Amino acid sequence: MTPRVYSSGNQLLDGLPQADRADLEADLEIVTLAAHKFTQSAGRVMDYVDFPIDAVLSVVATLKNGDSVEVGTVGSEGFVESDAALDSPFSQRTSFCQVRGRVGRMSISRFESRMTNSGSFARQMRRNVRASLFSAQQFAACNVKHSILQRCARWLSMTEDRVGSVEFTLTHDFLAIMLGVRRPGVSEAANALQKLGAITYSRGAVRVLDRALLNATACECYQACKHAFAASLRE
Amino acid sequence: MTPRVYSSGNQLLDGLPQADRADLEADLEIVTLAAHKFTQSAGRVMDYVDFPIDAVLSVVATLKNGDSVEVGTVGSEGFVESDAALDSPFSQRTSFCQVRGRVGRMSISRFESRMTNSGSFARQMRRNVRASLFSAQQFAACNVKHSILQRCARWLSMTEDRVGSVEFTLTHDFLAIMLGVRRPGVSEAANALQKLGAITYSRGAVRVLDRALLNATACECYQACKHAFAASLRE
DNA sequence: CACCCTTGGTACGATTTCGAACGGATCGTC
DNA sequence: GACGATCCGTTCGAAATCGTACCAAGGGTG
Numbered sequence: 001m002t003p004r005v006y007s008s009g010n011q012l013l014d015g016l017p018q019a020d021r022a023d024l025e026a027d028l029e030i031v032t033l034a035a036h037k038f039t040q041s042a043g044r045v046m047d048y049v050d051f052p053i054d055a056v057l058s059v060v061a062t063l064k065n066g067d068s069v070e071v072g073t074v075g076s077e078g079f080v081e082s083d084a085a086l087d088s089p090f091s092q093r094t095s096f097c098q099v100r101g102r103v104g105r106m107s108i109s110r111f112e113s114r115m116t117n118s119g120s121f122a123r124q125m126r127r128n129v130r131a132s133l134f135s136a137q138q139f140a141a142c143n144v145k146h147s148i149l150q151r152c153a154r155w156l157s158m159t160e161d162r163v164g165s166v167e168f169t170l171t172h173d174f175l176a177i178m179l180g181v182r183r184p185g186v187s188e189a190a191n192a193l194q195k196l197g198a199i200t201y202s203r204g205a206v207r208v209l210d211r212a213l214l215n216a217t218a219c220e221c222y223q224a225c226k227h228a229f230a231a232s233l234r235e
Numbered sequence: 236m237t238p239r240v241y242s243s244g245n246q247l248l249d250g251l252p253q254a255d256r257a258d259l260e261a262d263l264e265i266v267t268l269a270a271h272k273f274t275q276s277a278g279r280v281m282d283y284v285d286f287p288i289d290a291v292l293s294v295v296a297t298l299k300n301g302d303s304v305e306v307g308t309v310g311s312e313g314f315v316e317s318d319a320a321l322d323s324p325f326s327q328r329t330s331f332c333q334v335r336g337r338v339g340r341m342s343i344s345r346f347e348s349r350m351t352n353s354g355s356f357a358r359q360m361r362r363n364v365r366a367s368l369f370s371a372q373q374f375a376a377c378n379v380k381h382s383i384l385q386r387c388a389r390w391l392s393m394t395e396d397r398v399g400s401v402e403f404t405l406t407h408d409f410l411a412i413m414l415g416v417r418r419p420g421v422s423e424a425a426n427a428l429q430k431l432g433a434i435t436y437s438r439g440a441v442r443v444l445d446r447a448l449l450n451a452t453a454c455e456c457y458q459a460c461k462h463a464f465a466a467s468l469r470e
Numbered sequence: 471c472a473c474c475c476t477t478g479g480t481a482c483g484a485t486t487t488c489g490a491a492c493g494g495a496t497c498g499t500c
Numbered sequence: 501g502a503c504g505a506t507c508c509g510t511t512c513g514a515a516a517t518c519g520t521a522c523c524a525a526g527g528g529t530g
Contacts, residue, residue: 061376071372086365087358123322130321136371137306141296143379144415180379
């Protein structure tokens with residue numbers, strides 16, 4: 001008989017050695033987040049760290065004029081916010097729930113305690129930070145080199161992977177903010193994707209019809225980030 | 236009589252507690268890098284880590300079509316490459332010397348040994364990674380929201396701070412690659428900055444005439460990154 | 471001094487994206 | 501079933517940026 005091992009639903013946690021997972025359940029509060037619910041604020045002390053289960057969180061950089069641009073997308077492959085694994089209780093960025101779902105929430109004190117007391121835990125978190133850094137860098141290049149259509153397809157591909165469902169809710173307006181472009185720019189791109197047969201789109205609900213086509217329409221940044229996160233879980 | 240304490244010229248190292256600095260000299264080889272000399276390659280094992288003294292290094296993301304975009308600038312406030320502080324001997328990105336000068340070079344094995352054996356060393360490195368992450372995220376937003384003129388001014392401001400001299404060498408062509416734009420785009424912006432009286436520019440040599448004006452022409456991202464790196468050294 | 475190579479000023483039309491606005495369609499609510 | 505709010509398709513001219521190309525000036529080299 002195999003021993004029952006707690007499974008949180010977050011890949012980062014579930015990839016930890018059994019010793020770390022044994023007492024994990026007590027440190028995690030399962031919280032269901034509504035779409036657009038904020039989870040961290042830039043410059044504020046973090047009270048907790050979130051390990052998404054089926055929620056998708058977005059990390060954004062906010063400019064002085066109020067514009068926000070997405071600088072990271074986090075699903076069950078990661079956690080929010082990276083700063084906690086870099087010896088800081090302050091979040092440098094704002095984050096919120098992009099697609100409704102559950103997260104495993106750990107108090108910052110328990111997180112920090114695990115960081116100091118478990119080498120395997122600390123390494124697992126840092127490997128994820130590494131992928132997040134890679135991802136932010138990739139976005140920097142992507143934002144200046146790829147078209148709105150490519151970036152839309154990239155975003156939808158990344159989100160589909162994280163949601164784990166071909167359908168999820170998202171308005172053009174919101175996606176435009178994430179990509180740092182105008183709303184009609186997204187509408188045009190979304191329409192093009194619809195005409196291609198890659199997706200259908202209706203009143204804030206996306207459905208991916210042809211995943212391969214969607215992925216192929218996305219720029220290389222989709223695969224690059226996917227591989228970076230996969231590698232960070234594997235190694 | 237105050238004890239003679241080794242000073243490397245790199246702020247990150249010189250900000251370490253005395254215990255860490257005591258035997259630092261033996262682990263550092265002072266290397267003078269020529270402009271455009273590569274120091275790390277994406278996907279390759281790192282042999283060493285560089286702590287710039289008066290050199291300025293650039294970290295770039297390279298796309299499949301060969302285009303490179305700068306995703307990090309590193310002077311004496313930091314080190315290259317962050318991945319070493321994130322439990323990985325592999326560099327995720329390519330880096331090279333942007334402005335000729337000296338770096339303190341430490342073998343990856345000595346670096347890793349210090350990371351495991353000195354908490355203060357590890358914390359100092361991770362605080363810098365945190366600033367690098369912030370910076371990469373800021374670039375992502377900047378690249379999609381700010382004009383070429385603003386980004387040129389940002390780049391020149393950042394580099395002037397790191398070089399520690401009002402004059403340094405840099406061609407329009409190279410700056411265009413870093414910013415991910417066309418060379419004539421940079422020429423126009425550089426010309427505008429020259430007409431404003433912020434800089435002079437001639438055959439690959441920039442001279443900053445009016446630092447305040449240059450900084451003011453730059454987007455907020457200049458100050459944001461500056462503060463992030465300053466805070467990472469202070470805390 | 472003649473040459474060549476690097477550097478950067480400038481111009482061209484093409485393309486993308488912008489900012490702003492209008493209007494139609496769908497949905498929830500009363 | 502009427503209403504208001506949300507969502508999105510579409511359009512407009514304006515602006516930024518692109519890709520490409522050509523040429524002039526400066527500097528190094530032989």
